[in-house]
Amino acid sequence: MFASTRSTVRRRALAAAGTAAALALTLAACGSSDDSAMPGMRHGNTPTATSGSAMSGMPGMDHASDGNGLADAQDGYRLTSSDSTLAAGRQTTYRFAVTGPDGRPVTGFALDQTKRMHFYAIRSDLTGFQHIHPTMASNGTWTAGLSSLASGRWRMFASFTPDSGSGRGRDFVLSRTVTVPGPADRTRLPAAADSTAVDGYTVTVAGKPMAGMAQPLTVRITKDGKPVTDLQPYLDTYAHLTAFHEGDAAFAHLHPTTKVDGDHGGPDLSFHAELPTAGNWRLFLQFQTGGKLHTAALTLRVG
Structure with a gap:
């Protein structure tokens, strides 16, 4: 009986050791792969199952x-x-x-x-x-x-x-x-800032998003120092906000939460922000006044 027990324990120990060795080899293989030359790839991303x-x-x-x-x-x-x-x-x-x-x-x-x-x-x-x-x-x-x-x-x-x-x-x-095709001069990303100007409007962003956390983000639109209250609906909202991550151009759409009520939106607009990665994100805010679409861009730092 005791001999049988020792034999069972030994078999289990050998099996566990084999599993650990296989796992170590797998991790080593993953860690040694070099995808840095592949465009659009970010270290640490999970490949899609359909990608070969x-x-x-x-x-x-x-x-x-x-x-x-x-x-x-x-x-x-x-x-x-x-x-x-x-x-x-x-x-x-x-x-x-x-x-x-x-x-x-x-x-x-x-x-x-x-x-x-x-x-x-x-x-x-x-x-x-x-x-x-x-x-x-x-x-x-x-x-x-x-x-x-x-x-x-x-x-x-x-x-x-x-x-x-x-x-x-x-x-x-x-x-x-x-x-x-053609000679491509790279433009340096503007430094992170809380506000930017477009077509005579000033767009100010309030909020400090943290990577991977859902947080509110508020955008305020003014003109000549006065609050703008004549925003018109655009795509069923008062503003459309898209973000791209510096370095890999990862995409994020920040969803608006402000209720639309006629052609008098503003000056404050609320968004649900969930940016997955730390670093600089380039934000593009699109809003409409007087039948004209405006696109404001600014760099947001995410911690």
Whole structure:
């Protein structure tokens, strides 16, 4: 009996040692991988299950994401496009499609802030921001009309919510990169600040977001030192706020919480802010007065 017990204990000890060794080898392999040369990749991100390393060298493809929009695929949905380069210095178009888990183009999308697709273009240095609402053909191909692009590397984001299938009711943000040929001078990100000016308006942000924590953020809009109270609804709200992280262009949409009540919004607007990563984020606030859309940009430091 005692011999049998000692034998059992020995077998369990050997099994535990084998498991520990296997785990150590796995961790060592993960720690030795070098993805620093792969565009759009951030150390510590969790790869999407649908992304394959065999495709990592293809232009416009990025295969790591932790919900920040830096992947072209998530949970069976994929952003596809044959456009890997776009012309510089003139208006151009970017064509893309979203395929579902069955591999077919998705054609049914739910409304999100009055639109079925929100499309964003941002240069790697976080300049040249464009927020577009593309049009979709009956075969599921979307066309986004872009203003003039400066030479460099750009990331194209598609934000959408399927209205059927396994992803029904879920918010997705997928992206691909494109190259705009020509000499590319990198613009240094402006220093973090609480306020900025655009079209005669002053936009001031109050709040100190912490990485990974949901916190309120308040935006105040004034003109000539006086509170602005004639904001008009834009996309079913008084302001649309998007943020991109310095270094990798990770995406975040800050959701408005201010109730819309006619054409007299302002001066204070509230947002639900949850920025996942510390560092500098470039904020783009879009608001409308007198039928004109204004876009204010400032750098926010997240601790």
